[in-house]
Amino acid sequence: MLEPVDKHSGIPAYLQIMNMIKKEIALGNMNFGDQLPPVRELKRVFGVNVNTIMKSLEKLQMEGIVEAQHGVGYFVKNSKIINPKVVDILEKSVEELKKMNMDLNTTILILEEVWKKVE
Amino acid sequence: MLEPVDKHSGIPAYLQIMNMIKKEIALGNMNFGDQLPPVRELKRVFGVNVNTIMKSLEKLQMEGIVEAQHGVGYFVKNSKIINPKVVDILEKSVEELKKMNMDLNTTILILEEVWKKVE
DNA sequence: AAATGTGTTATACTTTTATAGTACACTACT
DNA sequence: AGTAGTGTACTATAAAAGTATAACACATTT
Numbered sequence: 646m647l648e649p650v651d652k653h654s655g656i657p658a659y660l661q662i663m664n665m666i667k668k669e670i671a672l673g674n675m676n677f678g679d680q681l682p683p684v685r686e687l688k689r690v691f692g693v694n695v696n697t698i699m700k701s702l703e704k705l706q707m708e709g710i711v712e713a714q715h716g717v718g719y720f721v722k723n724s725k726i727i728n729p730k731v732v733d734i735l736e737k738s739v740e741e742l743k744k745m746n747m748d749l750n751t752t753i754l755i756l757e758e759v760w761k762k763v764e
Numbered sequence: 765m766l767e768p769v770d771k772h773s774g775i776p777a778y779l780q781i782m783n784m785i786k787k788e789i790a791l792g793n794m795n796f797g798d799q800l801p802p803v804r805e806l807k808r809v810f811g812v813n814v815n816t817i818m819k820s821l822e823k824l825q826m827e828g829i830v831e832a833q834h835g836v837g838y839f840v841k842n843s844k845i846i847n848p849k850v851v852d853i854l855e856k857s858v859e860e861l862k863k864m865n866m867d868l869n870t871t872i873l874i875l876e877e878v879w880k881k882v883e
Numbered sequence: 884a885a886a887t888g889t890g891t892t893a894t895a896c897t898t899t900t901a902t903a904g905t906a907c908a909c910t911a912c913t
Numbered sequence: 914a915g916t917a918g919t920g921t922a923c924t925a926t927a928a929a930a931g932t933a934t935a936a937c938a939c940a941t942t943t
Contacts, residue, residue, distance in 0.1 A: 716909030835939035
């Protein structure tokens with residue numbers, strides 16, 4: 646689930662953290678009302694400084710995805726779980742793409758391009 | 765094709781530039797042996813400084829995707845064009861995903877997760 | 884030889900990202 | 914009241930990313 650940040654990816658740590666938390670919520674591993682691990686725990690899990698955690702959480706709060714309660718903790722505010730069918734669709738596509746020796750990065754690049762054009 | 769960098773995305777400019785060039789090559793819009801636009805032109809197109817362009821091109825060169833020729837230009841060295849079927853697969857998936865009101869960012873998050881698990 | 888177009892390098896500066904450490908404030912519980 | 918667990922705020926420091934500007938070096942054309 647929550648893994649240490651990749652410090653060599655070039656992507657800012659706070660963005661990676663935001664994305665991992667968003668992913669957990671989208672996949673239903675964290676649900677509305679759930680309490681997030683304490684900032685000191687998150688700091689340990691992600692392997693970054695408290696300030697970096699704070700920046701991620703503050704941004705997530707601005708996006709309305711989590712909510713802070715002083716002295717208590719952070720809570721999931723967003724209830725938008727994705728349709729399980731989404732995972733099915735992607736699994737089938739990924740199976741085919743892997744057979745064609747596609748790598749993840751290139752796939753994402755093409756996906757972004759296709760996304761602009763479709764519809 | 766080549767668009768100005770998004771300075772508010774949080775993704776470093778040199779990474780965005782690398783990705784756009786990789787995409788052009790993967791889609792077959794740039795082919796083996798083709799000359800890239802001059803650095804001063806790229807600077808104009810992407811809306812960044814020459815040094816940022818140089819950083820992107822040097823990294824692409826290290827990855828074996830382009831090659832520099834001093835005083836002449838940069839050339840595409842990589843010939844790996846993707847199978848057009850890849851675009852077909854993704855187009856169909858994107859159509860369905862858009863019907864379910866999925867957004868691009870969430871889709872990419874789930875895709876990364878699915879990529880790890882499949883096969 | 885000169886001019887032009889190309890890549891290359893250097894310097895100084897600003898902003899963003901991240902680390903580290905410390906202290907403070909609020910809540911829940913006994 | 915006290916204490917443990919939580920978030921919050923502040924300062925200082927450093928590293929990375931990007932900008933602005935200028936000069937330099939190589940290749941091609943005239």
